[in-house]
Amino acid sequence: MTGEPLLRITNLRKAYGDKVVLHDVQLTVRQHDVVCLIGASGSGKSTLLRCIDLLEPVDDGEIHLGGVEITDPLVDVRSVRSRMGMVFQAYNLFPHMTVLENVTLAPRKVHGLSAADAEDRARTLLARFGLADKADEHPDRLSGGQQQRVAMVRAIVMEPELVLLDEVTSALDPELVGEVLDIVRDLAERGTTLLLATHEMGFAREVATNVCFLHEGVILEQGPPAQVLGDPREERTRQFLRRVL
């Protein structure tokens, strides 16, 4: 696909007081891309994702989603967010709702689906990810991996144009990481456009179309995974990879 990419970020800047968290970030995500953000804790990966989902106001630069500048203060924030799905490191499921209620809330209240349609969709997707028998449980009865899979289903149930994943496996025990990554892989194979912050280098190498290395709020290097992870140009990238591999 040529022409306007799905997500285009130019000269993005974000600071908390004197601390500059993102500096002059340029990033392009085309439809069906799987872009992995890597970098040490505090390098700005999460902040970048939160800026894209309009959970944080940016201090300069522009973010375009499908040709629309979403950093425009007059933009309809809710409609922009409803075009994206976001999954958080700590799952952030609603503890007072069942799994099914968690997943059907946005379809019913934001997208205007009937309760029956929303439930249909939710149950189909839950079944696809091996959660069919958990639909009526509350989140505190689920393992971390199951909770994160539910959070994933909740984010993609309305088939968003772009899915943002913020270190979705970082809070999990090692033996639970696989079941969550399997879902991400499944989404990638179905052509979902993904932008994810991750510490799973093996996974990034396997599924990413592009890898971006962030260091102190700057994208130091980006390119195909084989190049960035296998033959990095920057000394910083090499240092980082030596530490995590």
Place this chain on the structure above:
Amino acid sequence: MTAWTPSPRQAERDAVRRRLRTRRRLVASVATLVVVGGLVTVLVLSPGWETFQETFLSWDHAKASFPAILKGFAWNVLMFLVAEPLILLLGALVAVTRSTVSPALFPLRLLATVYTDVFRGIPTILLIYIFVFGVPALRLQGVTTSIFWLGITALVLSYGAYVAEVFRSGIESIHPSQVASADALGLSSAQSMRFVVLPQAVRRVVPPLLNDFASLQKDTALVGAVGVFDALFAARDYTNFNFNFTPYVVAAAFFVALTVPMARYTDWLAARYARREGAGAR
């Protein structure tokens, strides 16, 4: 499963624990006896004990005043039952109003803030006086002059301000990540409040709310001060005619009988919520 018999070391430990338990019970019993015995002794040996018994603890006067106080106490219960739902409604409305962000609602937010500040500052008894004596003096068309209803209005306004603050602290205790999650799903701030924040906040504030209820049960007696024939009024009425204060003790017993179960229920609820939050902790 193979059968298990405790090892000698375990048997030894069990024996030691039993011994320690016995000693703890003994210490607790002796301490209680000493304290209670001391209090009773002070009371009974006090120079006025005989007179006190006659004027405050007379069985005959208790029996004689009981029916009137019981009837009065029904008014207290009625006032409580009418006021409580209204207080919850008012408190929740004020708290939610204070948590809104829309610029169009600014006047309401201002009103809600002024209301909580002012009404939490005024002693409840003063509010009751102001409403019961002040409102009829205005001679407004269609406004009730019933002491009962004006008294309830004062209670509702006074407690509504407290309960609003309890609700608001509950709302503010919900972790921002829950709101971020609701935002990310595209929910409006009203939907996020209604479906995500408020249900969790309400669960969290149930114990402190019940504490306020217990307090309200007692404060219904304040309306007795302006002429509703409640338990306190009945007790005072009897006292004025018989020169004996026992009815006050009887009235107190009525209030205690109502608040103690409530207190135990609050403890039980609080423990249950604590257990549940602990279970969900990661």
